Amino acid sequence: MMSFVLHEPARLDLCHDSLHGLSVGDALGAQFFMVGRSLTELAAGRPPAGPWEWTDDTHMACSVAAELGGYGDIGQDRLAVAFAERCDPYRGYGAGAVVILHRIRDGVPWRDAAREAFGGEGSCGNGAAMRVAPVGAYHADRPRHAAEQAIRSAEVTHAHPEGIAGAILVAVAAAYAGQARLTGVRPPASAFLDRLEPYLVDGQVRRGVERARRLLAGRAVTVEEAAYELGNGSRVTAQDTVPFALWVAATHLDDYPKAITACVAAGGDVDTTGAIVGGVVATYTGLGDRPDVTGVPAAWLAAREPLPSWAGRAADRNG
Ligand code: F2R
Numbered sequence: 001m002m003s004f005v006l007h008e009p010a011r012l013d014l015c016h017d018s019l020h021g022l023s024v025g026d027a028l029g030a031q032f033f034m035v036g037r038s039l040t041e042l043a044a045g046r047p048p049a050g051p052w053e054w055t056d057d058t059h060m061a062c063s064v065a066a067e068l069g070g071y072g073d074i075g076q077d078r079l080a081v082a083f084a085e086r087c088d089p090y091r092g093y094g095a096g097a098v099v100i101l102h103r104i105r106d107g108v109p110w111r112d113a114a115r116e117a118f119g120g121e122g123s124c125g126n127g128a129a130m131r132v133a134p135v136g137a138y139h140a141d142r143p144r145h146a147a148e149q150a151i152r153s154a155e156v157t158h159a160h161p162e163g164i165a166g167a168i169l170v171a172v173a174a175a176y177a178g179q180a181r182l183t184g185v186r187p188p189a190s191a192f193l194d195r196l197e198p199y200l201v202d203g204q205v206r207r208g209v210e211r212a213r214r215l216l217a218g219r220a221v222t223v224e225e226a227a228y229e230l231g232n233g234s235r236v237t238a239q240d241t242v243p244f245a246l247w248v249a250a251t252h253l254d255d256y257p258k259a260i261t262a263c264v265a266a267g268g269d270v271d272t273t274g275a276i277v278g279g280v281v282a283t284y285t286g287l288g289d290r291p292d293v294t295g296v297p298a299a300w301l302a303a304r305e306p307l308p309s310w311a312g313r314a315a316d317r318n319g
């Protein structure tokens with residue numbers, strides 16, 4: 001177990017690499033909801049022509065990154081206002097999220113709006129997980145704090161324990177990806193998921209991640225088999241999305257294009273599996289290539305719609 005403290009510029013570099021990875025995965029994934037997109041072409045290194053518009057995943061993650069860049073930790077009241085004021089249903093927001101964010105904009109306290117959603121159950125949508133990887137990247141030196149901050153970022157819209165559980169695991173996975181980058185030691189796929197064990201809370205997300213760990217410990221399986229066992233996000237919930245996304249990130253931690261191509265191959269909620277996987281994997285790979293690592297390709301960054309200027313310093317590195 002390593003022990004170190006990151007200085008602010010290093011935190012922000014990891015956070016912004018994660019945000020770029022998240023947004024490229026989201027924007028490229030969303031392309032595959034359009035007619036005429038070819039997985040074979042993508043797998044051969046020929047993605048669709050840009051521009052690739054990003055969706056709600058990136059929009060909300062930019063608010064999270066701006067919060068980290070401005071304040072270091074998540075201020076829930078501030079984040080709720082930022083989410084609510086920026087919400088633009090045109091970006092493909094979840095149906096429940098639109099209602100929650102409009103209510104907050106109308107003056108309902110975020111805690112009430114989140115708790116009253118879905119008949120009082122709260123949302124277990126994959127939206128808290130899709131936007132959280134930059135939190136883990138920012139706190140790569142302190143995974144437990146990353147988990148606490150993930151909870152704070154989730155609670156603003158997702159009161160259901162499964163929605164929050166998914167966010168915790170994605171943030172901690174990103175923190176461990178950042179640690180692996182800083183130490184230069186890539187963990188084997190099964191060890192990467194095993195490290196999440198202290199952060200598993202009882203429920204369906206936990207059971208899904210345990211299935212993913214068993215898959216990684218057994219014979220090699222294809223991405224289609226993994227999606228069959230774990231889900232591919234087609235139910236748009238954390239339970240149906242996070243275990244698969246973590247399996248992909250663990251399996252392809254050193255190869256960003258392969259990781260995103262695996263999400264596309266699995267189908268389902270491709271922009272969101274792409275966002276989660278992209279946010280974790282890019283925390284490890286960074287942008288561009290290193291000798292033993294394939295990061296976010298420059299051409300993919302250039303094809304992605306630029307990030308908004310309010311996203312902070314990450315927007316300075318628009319492709
Ligand atoms: N909205 C989508 N995808 C579907 C449509 C996309 C297509 N391109 C189109 O335009 O038609 N994607 C976005 O939503 C996901 C993030 O969702 P978030 O922020 O969690 O929102 P929400 O609405 O709270 O939850 C999503 C769905 O999950 C189900 N659900 C949630 N809580 C539930 C509960 N307690 N009981 C039962 N079901 C629950 C509902 O079906 C919600 O609508 C991302 O994929 C993002 O990209």
Ligand code: MG
Binds near residue numbers: 272
């Ligand atoms: Mg989306």
